Amino acid sequence: MRRGARGLLIGVATGLVGAALVMTPVGTEFEKTIGLPWLFQLRGPIEPPPDVAVVAIDGSTGRRLDLPRLPRDWPRTVHAQLIERLVERGASVIVFDMDFSRVKSGYEDLIFAEAISNADRVVLFERLDGRRQPVERVDGTSGGWTWVEEKQPPAPSLALAAKALGPFPLPKLGRTAFEFWVFKSSAGNVPTTAALALQLYALPFYDQWLDILRKAGAPGIEQLPLRADGIQEAYHLPDLMNAFRGVFENDPKLQEKVRQIADQSEAVQENGAAQPLIRALVALYDGPSNRYLNLYGPPGTIKTIPYHDLVEQDGQDTGLPVADLSGKVVFVGYSDLYEPDQPDRFYTVFTGADGIDLSGVEIMATAFANLLRDDALRQPSPAVTAALLFGFGFTVGSGIYLLPAILAVPLAVVFAALYWVGAQWSFNEANLWVPVATPTLVQLPIALLVGLMAQYLLKRRQELQMSRAISLYVPKEIIRDLTEGGVNPDSVNKVVYATCLATDMSGFSTIAENKSPKELATFMNAYFDALSRSLKRHAVDVTEFHADTIMCAWTAAQPEAKVRRNAALAGIDVIQAIHDFSEQHGSLRLNPRIGLQDGSIYLGHTGGGGRLAYSILGDAANTAARLESFNKHLGTHVLAAQTVVQDLDDLLLLRPLGSFQFVGRSEATPVMEILARAEAASPDQIQLRERFAAALEVFSAQRWADAAGSFEAIIETFPDDGPSRFYLSRCRRYAAEGPGEGDPTVIRLDVK
Numbered sequence: 149m150r151r152g153a154r155g156l157l158i159g160v161a162t163g164l165v166g167a168a169l170v171m172t173p174v175g176t177e178f179e180k181t182i183g184l185p186w187l188f189q190l191r192g193p194i195e196p197p198p199d200v201a202v203v204a205i206d207g208s209t210g211r212r213l214d215l216p217r218l219p220r221d222w223p224r225t226v227h228a229q230l231i232e233r234l235v236e237r238g239a240s241v242i243v244f245d246m247d248f249s250r251v252k253s254g255y256e257d258l259i260f261a262e263a264i265s266n267a268d269r270v271v272l273f274e275r276l277d278g279r280r281q282p283v284e285r286v287d288g289t290s291g292g293w294t295w296v297e298e299k300q301p302p303a304p305s306l307a308l309a310a311k312a313l314g315p316f317p318l319p320k321l322g323r324t325a326f327e328f329w330v331f332k333s334s335a336g337n338v339p340t341t342a343a344l345a346l347q348l349y350a351l352p353f354y355d356q357w358l359d360i361l362r363k364a365g366a367p368g369i370e371q372l373p374l375r376a377d378g379i380q381e382a383y384h385l386p387d388l389m390n391a392f393r394g395v396f397e398n399d400p401k402l403q404e405k406v407r408q409i410a411d412q413s414e415a416v417q418e419n420g421a422a423q424p425l426i427r428a429l430v431a432l433y434d435g436p437s438n439r440y441l442n443l444y445g446p447p448g449t450i451k452t453i454p455y456h457d458l459v460e461q462d463g464q465d466t467g468l469p470v471a472d473l474s475g476k477v478v479f480v481g482y483s484d485l486y487e488p489d490q491p492d493r494f495y496t497v498f499t500g501a502d503g504i505d506l507s508g509v510e511i512m513a514t515a516f517a518n519l520l521r522d523d524a525l526r527q528p529s530p531a532v533t534a535a536l537l538f539g540f541g542f543t544v545g546s547g548i549y550l551l552p553a554i555l556a557v558p559l560a561v562v563f564a565a566l567y568w569v570g571a572q573w574s575f576n577e578a579n580l581w582v583p584v585a586t587p588t589l590v591q592l593p594i595a596l597l598v599g600l601m602a603q604y605l606l607k608r609r610q611e612l613q614m615s616r617a618i619s620l621y622v623p624k625e626i627i628r629d630l631t632e633g634g635v636n637p638d639s640v641n642k643v644v645y646a647t648c649l650a651t652d653m654s655g656f657s658t659i660a661e662n663k664s665p666k667e668l669a670t671f672m673n674a675y676f677d678a679l680s681r682s683l684k685r686h687a688v689d690v691t692e693f694h695a696d697t698i699m700c701a702w703t704a705a706q707p708e709a710k711v712r713r714n715a716a717l718a719g720i721d722v723i724q725a726i727h728d729f730s731e732q733h734g735s736l737r738l739n740p741r742i743g744l745q746d747g748s749i750y751l752g753h754t755g756g757g758g759r760l761a762y763s764i765l766g767d768a769a770n771t772a773a774r775l776e777s778f779n780k781h782l783g784t785h786v787l788a789a790q791t792v793v794q795d796l797d798d799l800l801l802l803r804p805l806g807s808f809q810f811v812g813r814s815e816a817t818p819v820m821e822i823l824a825r826a827e828a829a830s831p832d833q834i835q836l837r838e839r840f841a842a843a844l845e846v847f848s849a850q851r852w853a854d855a856a857g858s859f860e861a862i863i864e865t866f867p868d869d870g871p872s873r874f875y876l877s878r879c880r881r882y883a884a885e886g887p888g889e890g891d892p893t894v895i896r897l898d899v900k
């Protein structure tokens with residue numbers, strides 16, 4: 149099998165592992181217990197909707213109100229008082245997450261029921277009792293078992309007074325809640341308290357809602373109550389909600405039509421609260437029966453008010469500031485933000501080191517908030533999820549095998565990181581939950597293990613095959629010599645086009661004098677390593693080290709702009725590397741110098757007497773070294789022959805310095821100074837280049853006195869500018885002694 153086919157096979161296998169795993173219950177629980185907490189932790193807490201609040205009974209409430217510790221032993225008149233206080237403070241809906249199924253004697257239930265009835269906005273909790281029940285066939289034989297759930301309503305007087313009754317069961321994994329029911333299918337599709345609270349909250353817009361459904365052609369609308377005030381009995385609201393749900397189930401395109409009509413409705417647009425509520429109702433009835441909780445944060449993230457702060461104590465007000473609950477949906481239940489052992493609690497990713505879990509009533513409030521804002525967590529369809537994991541596994545699996553290991557591993561990690569970034573962004577911005585644990589902890593390790601092991605086996609097999617193949621033609625002794633490094637030097641020698649870069653360490657003699665040979669070797673290795681990193685970033689082909697100098701080359705078969713560009717950029721980076729190295733070594737002050745020249749060079753082995761070195765030889769290398777040394781006379785850092793940078797003006801800030809004839813050369817070399825990258829050039833550098841260019845034109849016109857004045861003016865602004873000082877000295881000499889023979893604009897140097 150060819151290597152490409154093997155790579156594809158590894159990719160397909162890795163992709164199928166992830167796609168198959170996530171489709172199983174094991175994979176689902178794996179993502180719930182590991183992947184989902186990761187996403188929540190990285191996202192962190194977010195702001196919950198302001199329309200919801202929790203009235204919390206905690207471990208101190210009974211003591212603060214002079215009541216028994218357990219709420220079940222309280223007189224229900226205290227709940228009646230709470231309802232009155234909540235109505236006074238403008239609460240739109242009141243939901244009790246408390247079991248009132250036990251009838252209490254005397255006047256307690258009557259007073260509580262009266263408060264519920266007068267408020268006309270209270271939803272009471274209805275317990276669901278589930279049990280297994282045998283199924284008996286017609287012939288009397290056993291037909292197995294079925295699960296039956298029965299509703300246990302509150303005391304009759306309370307049930308009659310409530311606006312609605314509903315359960316709030318939670319699918320749990322251990323004691324952790326991940327999901328909530330909107331409609332409980334196993335209990336006759338009864339809407340849960342969170343869903344009831346949303347529909348009750350939206351009743352003020354019932355007329356507009358019904359009108360939009362009518363315009364959208366929803367079937368069976370004529371069977372529904374025409375006005376919201378027709379919804380009085382506790383069973384009316386659940387029946388109405390089941391009717392709405394049936395309408396949407398019978399017309400899959402209804403939700404799209406309803407949203408479109410609502411967006412175009414003037415009546416909806418005029419009321420800022422109507423549109424989001426209508427959208428929430430569409431999502432309520434068109435969405436799935438159970439949804440994933442989008443937790444907003446640790447316990448207490450949803451506005452929480454202690455129960456005893458709202459209820460009178462010994463006939464007196466508490467004296468605390470009045471809580472503004474206008475327009476809010478209030479959930480009442482046990483929620484202790486201080487006691488880890490509170491009842492009705494659920495572990496979440498936001499459970500802190502103090503052990504305080506999220507209470508059942510806050511989960512109920514969270515579920516309502518998710519419905520209200522339609523921000524419950526969503527998952528892609530099973531097909532999309534499987535395709536996503538297959539694509540991830542295929543990419544990393546095949547890539548790790550087909551690419552060199554040194555490249556494949558970091559690329560696979562980067563790809564996994566990019567997948568994570570995308571998954572986290574989708575989670576944070578769109579509430580979309582895609583698998584992250586399976587790709588990270590299953591597919592990526594499998595791809596690394598299988599891919600790298602397969603690469604190793606392939607390499608090993610290739611080496612064995614090569615040895616066997618060579619052994620068919622040459623004796624084993626020759627094979628041994630070749631594998632130990634025997635090679636014909638002439639086979640690697642060549643003449644190529646190159647851009648050469650030369651640099652050496654200023655003050656090397658002083659440094660060498662003050663260090664032992666071992667210390668000097670360690671120091672120079674660190675220096676060369678710092679410079680080599682800059683060179684490697686720009687794809688240098690050959691690097692030659694000698695004493696305190698570096699000669700390197702970027703090569704090509706023919707002249708290429710890329711070769712010159714990489715060398716020029718490397719020169720700037722090497723200067724920065726020398727500065728950084730100097731700062732890291734305290735009092736060390738190095739004056740970096742770079743020279744650049746391009747042309748043909750010899751690249752190959754040089755030497756004799758049985759000792760060879762791989763070297764760079766040629767006029768380009770020699771001129772690069774001359775330019776590097778010439779920096780000392782000009783006080784510059786990077787000098788390049790004009791041919792190196794002739795078309796790099798958009799990339800580099802360049803300063804023409806004139807033409808110079810080096811010792812031993814018959815032709816002049818136009819020299820350019822590389823000041824900086826173009827995008828990083830400072831205004832001072834740009835000004836210096838422009839003023840120097842103008843002064844150089846005057847010099848080229850052989851107006852020595854005027855040129856001297858121009859260079860003097862530059863030095864007044866830039867006193868450290870070496871080229872201006874060099875030319876000022878030259879102008880004064882020419883003005884006093886005359887330029888001599890030859891072209892006076894070509895500077896003839898008498899030192900190397």
